[in-house]
Amino acid sequence: MQFATAIDHVGIAVDDLDAATDRYRSILGAEPVHRERVDSQGVEEVLFQIGDSYVQLLGALGPETAVGRFLAKRGEGMHHVAYRVDDIAATLDTLRAAGIRLVDETPRRGSRGTTIAFVHPSAFGGVLVELVQEG
Ligand code: CMX
Ligand code: CO
Numbered sequence: 001m002q003f004a005t006a007i008d009h010v011g012i013a014v015d016d017l018d019a020a021t022d023r024y025r026s027i028l029g030a031e032p033v034h035r036e037r038v039d040s041q042g043v044e045e046v047l048f049q050i051g052d053s054y055v056q057l058l059g060a061l062g063p064e065t066a067v068g069r070f071l072a073k074r075g076e077g078m079h080h081v082a083y084r085v086d087d088i089a090a091t092l093d094t095l096r097a098a099g100i101r102l103v104d105e106t107p108r109r110g111s112r113g114t115t116i117a118f119v120h121p122s123a124f125g126g127v128l129v130e131l132v133q134e135g
Contacts, residue, residue: 003091004083008132009047009054013067013079017059021046024057036111043067045111056082080118082130088115091131095119107133 014020021032024046033054034047042065046057058079060068070079085091088107096102103118110116110132119129 001090001094004085004131006084007053008082008084008130009056010078011056011058011080011082011130012077013058013060013070013074014076015059015071017044017046017057020057020059024048024055028055034112037061038111040108041066041110047112078127080128080130081124082116082132085131085133088117088131088133092117095123103128107131 012020025031025048028048028050030048032046033049035045037044039061042061044059044061047054048057058067060071062068063072067079092102092105092107096105100123101120103120104116107115107117113135115133115135117131119131121128123129
């Protein structure tokens with residue numbers, strides 16, 4: 001079974017979500033397709049669509065959140081790569097069986113009604129990985 005069907009999105013941590021949205025709007029020449037506050041993840045996100053994938057701008061809801069800590073330590077930049085998978089529970093089982101360190105043992109609710117789970121950066125060359133299943 002292939003690991004994933006596409007790159008769903010690239011997550012980018014930003015200090016000022018409105019300012020970053022304006023910058024991306026002008027550079028990409030397109031309006032964002034979605035904006036949502038996801039309290040369970042401590043973020044507000046803005047999505048720009050590129051082909052069948054997205055750029056996800058992430059503003060932190062506070063300093064004691066994953067993105068807030070990242071911004072304090074590293075500053076703005078790429079935060080994670082999200083892979084689109086058909087069966088997130090099966091993918092988590094496969095990774096767990098391979099001894100790969102998971103952040104989320106079970107899937108959670110993401111934005112746009114998706115189901116998501118995070119995998120620790122140690123397994124992916126220092127890049128935090130998110131799995132996304134539509135619906
Ligand atoms: N990418 C790569 N490495 C990262 C990282 C990231 N995004 N965030 C933290 N790290 C590294 C730190 O640099 C640090 O490394 P060192 O120990 O070498 O210094 C280590 O992880 C621990 O750092 P920390 O500040 O203690 O990090 P946290 O307590 O925030 O834990 C992580 C890190 C990945 C487990 C946590 O950020 C997490 O649970 N992330 C998943 C949820 C999430 O990121 N939600 C926001 C996005 C929501 C969305 O996309 O929908
Ligand atoms: Co994401």
